[in-house]
Amino acid sequence: MPDQYVERVIDLTDPNANRIHNLALEEARARVASGTPESVLGIDGSFALVARDGRRVRLARSLDRPMRYFLAKQAAGPALVVSDRIDAIHACLAREGLAGQFHPSYTRMVPAHYVVEIELVGCPDPSPTYARYFTPALDTLPVDPAAIGSLYVGALAREIAKWLSAAPEREPVGVAFSGGVDSGAVFLVAYHLMRRLKLDLGRLKAFTLAAGAGEDLGQARAFLERLGLGMFLEPIEVEPDSLEPLEAVRVVEDYKPLDVQSATMALALCRGIRRRYPDWRLLLDGDGGDENLKDYPIEENPELTIRSVVNNPLLYQEGWGVGRMKHSLTYSGGQSRSYSRTYAPLRLLGFDGFSPFTRPAVIEVAEAIPFSAMAGGDTAKLYAIKGDVVARGVQALTGYAMPVFPKRRFQHGVLPAGEATRHLPLGEAAYRSHFLSRYA
Secondary structure, three states: OHHHHOOEEEEOOOHHHOEEOOOOHHHHHHHHHHOOHHHHHOOOEEOEEEEEEOOEEEEEEOOOOOOEEEEEOOOOOOEEEEEOOHHHHHHHHHHOOOHHHOOHHHOEEOOOOEEEEEEOOOOOOOOOEEEEOOOOOOOOOOOOHHHHHHHHHHHHHHHHHHHHHHOOOOOOEEEEOOOOHHHHHHHHHHHHHHHHOOOOHHHEEEEEEEOOOOHHHHHHHHHHHHOOOHHHEEEEEOOHHHOOHHHHHHHHOOOOHHHHHHHHHHHHHHHHHHHHOOOOOEEEOOOOHHHHOOOOOHHHOOOOOHHHHHHOOOHHHHOOOOOOOOOEOOOEOHHHHHOHHHHHHHHHOOOEEEOHHHOHHHHHHHHOOOHHHHHOOOHHHHHHHHHHHHHHHHHHHHOOOOOOOOOOOHHHHHOOOOOHHHHOOOOHHHHHHHHHHOOO
């Protein structure tokens, strides 16, 4: 009787939030239950799945779906609680009279691209095991920016096409748009596909957040007007003093300053759209483009060198990875951790969000780029790869010569130059303290 080993598995994940293109939900769950990495890799779409096989429970998720769990002790046997949110786990334990066992640091995050197996056999419980299901090959493409761009943007287009095909026919489609490389590529590819599929282009809007005289709005306007597409721009203007970073800490359940700042802007954008359009649901974004094409300032992180960035597979998507000293069980690493900055604000405000840059097929092309050979140890050349490759790919697909502007973080483009420190003044210690105070 294998069920004697576990009292319950309490799955709080929302099955309606899964967006799987090629399988019924139960078939996808059966693939996770099998524990076979190749079978899980065949699940095409966005998912967070829990599957039980006797005393074993297996969990797997895509990069864009946060997933956490907590193991509670009871006389009758352990109870496993799974959710996309820490506060939902806490609330469940409180209802069960088990809140005294809880601390947020006792929760565990399922790392993206792994099947996590938990064997519930008593106290103390064995550590979970991890089986990687996505292992892209590295440096397999030639040093040819045009060919790389065509492959990368082609993969991007296929993912957006699947997403559009699954969307209700008349439902409006928004793009969180700054005029940067990633949101620019997403918008132009979505526009191109909607034209090719003969979808109503009146459904499409590019939403740009502005809190005062930030540079993003001017950049977004210049981007679209240069291509004769200015009619799609819709500014979402808010007062800088309305930004709420401590609220963002609560929503994303994290305290890393850059992610909190980004989430603060995502909340403001989503609230602005929601006030104007109470029923709007579909929202595309470009989160993950920087991670894929290694476009982060290495100089800001003393633990990184250009060598470590180009030679560590999936470094920005997964951090240093499972089994490394720096891997956090509570938060995973890289974008596997930080995607909550996008997911949680959209989810809170009723949006169905999607970034095609998080899909394995797109990441696989990115990991095949010969970054080391193309950059030659020069960080400036490394940072230039993204704009060059993506612009070439977009032009090859759509015919549009996509403008490429200097990189800016979301929070720095929304606010006037130099104002981020005044409106987002707190650091990690303050954010961490605020987060933990909810459970004091």
